[in-house]
Amino acid sequence: MKVSEAMSAPAAAVPPRTSVAEAARQMAAQGVGSVLVVQDGALLGIVTDRDLAVRGLGGGLESEAPVDAVMSAQVITVDAADDIHVAYRLFRRFGVRRLPVVDERRVVGMLTVDDLFLDVFQRLADLLGPIAWSVLEEPPGPP
16 A cells, blocks of 8 residues: 555645744644645645644744744655555654655645554454454354
């Protein structure tokens, strides 16, 4: 399976001069825990809800401060054409919960640990489905 098949698209993104308050509103409206900071399609950084709380408000920044003041500029990415196992390795190696997905250096989506959980659960359901049905069809009785 390719990363592009498991990712969410489009990724929630804001320009670098967006206020931290607006970034928080965007996260709430889209039901996500992060936004990518993008300018002209190029990824500049990522801002998570934790960044907003710790570096933003906890760091004494005003709600109108720009997101580029709290973003993490070092962003680990994965290519849309990569096999999903590449993403598994990146999550494990770097200990991140989100991977922006790029294609030709342009942001095309977001892959999260939750997306991989869904993939694992679907694979388990596919594997165990026939077994579960056979167990349900057999009448209970002595072993």
